[in-house]
Amino acid sequence: MHRTMRQANGIQIELAGISKAYGEQVVLDGIDLAITDAEFIAVMGRSGSGKSTLLKIVGGLDTPDAGAVIHRGRSLNGMSERERTRFRRSSLGFVFQFFNLIPTLTVRENVCLPLDLNRMAADESKRRSSEVLGELEIDGCADRFPEELSGGEQQRAAIARALVHEPELVIADEPTGNLDLETAGAVLEVLGTSCRQRGTTLIVATHSREIASVADRTLRILGARLEEAAP
């Protein structure tokens, strides 16, 4: 359904003059950015430069002090809290550095959460979760709890949860920062491939040049400004 709604120019999310400060500290200073459909963007920058702040603002988890986040022509600022919640539930998937799986739920239950929130029927929910768990090669872990999984498997489960409701945008904040290099590479590949196959836009904050090298575009936050960087 999303695809039929896509605009001819393919711009999915636009940031216009986004600024954010914490007290005296200006973290983002007038950021402009247009993100097109199916793009894979890497956001780099040293620790504390504002990557997480930027990603949260793009996903409507945080609000800027000035400027607008425009999703398909609609400003997130102009939405009610309820509309913003609906936007996040239907259109966004998040993957965080520290998995964020709910420890008291099984892997399948964790993965089904976005579908439950969108009130999908149980049998359809099961079918969809099985499909994505299979795609990420962790179907064997479906009935286990997160603590019974390796770090890489947990992050695959978190990716499955971010993809299961077929969002049009996936935001990943240092999704492999907690994994060894080899596992990180494999997890990233599966995230990138899954998004590309679906035509899902992917924004990843990362310190890794390897990730940046497979992205379509690499951006760097430097001095509260966003610049295009060579990968």
Ligand SMILES: Nc1ncnc2c1ncn2[C@@H]1O[C@H](COP(=O)(O)OP(=O)(O)OP(=O)(O)O)[C@@H](O)[C@H]1O
């Ligand atoms: N809620 C907050 N209150 C005050 N300062 C904050 C808050 N959140 C972030 N900051 C500050 O804003 C700056 C940017 O933080 P942010 O988390 O966006 O950086 P980052 O680029 O994601 O860093 P890292 O690579 O370490 O994750 C930091 O200096 C941080 O201390």
Ligand SMILES: [Mg+2]
């Ligand atoms: Mg961060």
